Amino acid sequence: MNTSRRTIDRRQLMGLGLGASSLLALSACSPDAGEADAVAETTTPRRGGVLIYFEPQTFTTLFPPQAGFYANGGIVNNIADRLLYQDPETLELHPWIASELPEVNDDATEFTFRLRPGVTYSDGSALTAANVVKNFDLYGLGDKSRQLPKSEQISNYERGEVLNESTVRFHFAAPSPGFAQAVSTMNAGLLSDASLDFDSTGFGPGQARALSASGPFVVDAEEIGTRVALRVREDYDWAPPHFEHQGRAHLDGIDYVVNSEYSVRIGALVSGQADGVREIEAPDEPRLRERGVQLHAAGTNGVDNGLNLRFRHELLRDVRVRRAIISAVDRESIMRKLFTENYPLATGVLAETAAGYKDYAGAWAHDPEASNRLLDEAGWTREGDAGVRSRDGRRLSLRVNTAIPQPRSREVMSLVQQDLLRVGVDLQINEGDYATQNLDSADLDKIQLYHSMVGRADYDVLKSQYSGENRDTLLNLDEESGEYGDPELEELLGRISSEPTADLREAASWAAQDHLVENAYLLPFFEEPQVFAFRERVRGFRTEAVARPQFYDTWLAE
């Protein structure tokens, strides 16, 4: 998760006296399944109109490698094109700015792309071979002096090479089979030469209008922390060739309006002030559906939403304690209480639709008696059956972050807190806004249980989430000594991104998942979707492979 430099949360809003909860009169009906197709399709799209889209968070940066944060990706995905297009359903790759799929050498250390002619950036400059190389030199290597991190999705990048005016080749120090998929994600959105010279401030809030990419929409206006307006590019003519729809987008534009108060966003949608809203909470789904609101649930195809047990912390070093924590939590009851069928119970480390999925159903069964036994064995005792366990005068007390971008993280953690206390483990829920949570989460002394997920439709997603080089959600890497708490895990993860063939990568991914599950490093809850809601007049809404909105095909009915 990217670090946020500006977020407005409810505290600041309330401090300014701006918080308001609108009381809505909504009524109920029973939910039904199969929502991915719920956004209706009719025959002739109508051109024109601006779609008003309410976002819970303001974007923090538009630098594509940091577009993973939902609010960033929602914008970047619509303004920047990629070399390849990944079908969100089949996860297959299709040509886009590259005119055909890349040629890859046998050990996946060289990728050759042929570029489509005639593509221009919104500042008028042409998308050339040299420009594409410049893009990936920055994304593959990062630039510390400008505080621009390298993309977590590109491994072993060495250099790019211009073969001729329409052909580029990328060289890798070691096999990098995930690269073809990596160029299809919004984290590899192509930018003009001028934009690539920005530093991290240049990609930040306040500077969005200066950014120039080749996508169907262009940033036209920005009010920091409040609103970003995208407008259509009339001369856009380079959609992925297999799309039926070519040429300019149907919409005249999209207004992203930021409002951190959930009830206000829902109210705006129901009253017709907003056309679309991201992040609908499960209890509201049936009521919205009855009001004729279309719901669109899209899977994020990556590591499931779950709890990471940071085993380097001294309280969690003992595998029995970790197992006890896992079997104390009643996942099914949590899912039943808090979510709808749009949120499938996790059956593995990864979502069923993700690349490399392996079934571990049964690995996280609810068994509080086993938890009590394991904790007793590990020497954590308490008087009677209530209270918090302790050992040598130290209480078994852990702290978990609140994953603000994740659905109902606070409620999920409140139920986990309740389940853990029953077996004598104290869980504290970390307070604070998005920036505080990010900062605290990087500190093992502050956060020992880390609630998170990550979406990416490639085998590399496991490495993105757990490797010390990337997100390191388990804090396996000790920053001070530079050593790994579990070097074997790091080695297994490295193999996923360096085996040259899909079969070998799948095997490597399974080995890493086995290791994560056997060592009780994690407790997955559900396959995280993004649930969007749209007014009845919105048609043709789609998401890309990890559920970020894609408004190219969207149009507004009369």
Added chain:
Amino acid sequence: MNQVRLTPTAVLAGVVALLAVLAAVFPFLFTGENPTDGGDTAALLSPSLQHWFGTDQIGRDVFARVVYGASHSLLAALVAVGVGLVVGTVLGLVAGTRPGALDDALMRVVDVLLSIPALLLSLTIVILLGFGTINAAIAVGVTSIALFARLARSQSVSIGRSDYVAAAYGTGGTYWNVLRRHILPNAVSPVLSLAVLQIGSAILQISTLGFLGYGTPPPTPEWGLVISEGRDYVATAWWITVLPGAVIMAVVMATHKIGSTLREATA
């Protein structure tokens, strides 16, 4: 001192306040439900005979949370008023009986305190002190110091001009002696009735801090926190916010009524 007038509203206020105090001390008399563990109860159940205030977003009984929350909210309110009362009264008495530079200096500090909005000041203090019930209470208490200081000063100024104080000095009384024996006892009753009035607004301010996430950490059922956790569900489950809100309102109004009744009696 006049007689306390027992109007029906004053009696009702007394009953509400008594119930709140009972709930704070003996919560188990009011409910058998667990305030922090909902067990297998479904989430977001509407109010019923079994769950008077319904259940919250994770299936806990809202009535139990309000009842068990009383001790946190009331204790915090008492601490807050205590801080304001003690510090404010001492400052006010000293300022009122030491005219000149000390009085001017103290009263300018109080003016500065008064000029800062109470919520902003308490937020600043709680961020400096760290989150938690007692810290939030202290922060709220600091914001009321100026009020108590103002009142205590005006009382001590008028008492300081009275003949018996002059007589006390004349018969050889030291400054601290006169302050303790003559000025403080006579200045204190209006200050105490202000303290009762302040309890209501302290409960409100502490709930505000709890609502904003600066107070008691979850799952402790502090009133403001209960409302804050339910506010995303106003559309689907109004009872999580509205019913605890009504309880806070009733208690605040009751203490306010008691405070003003007492003030009339002492005036």
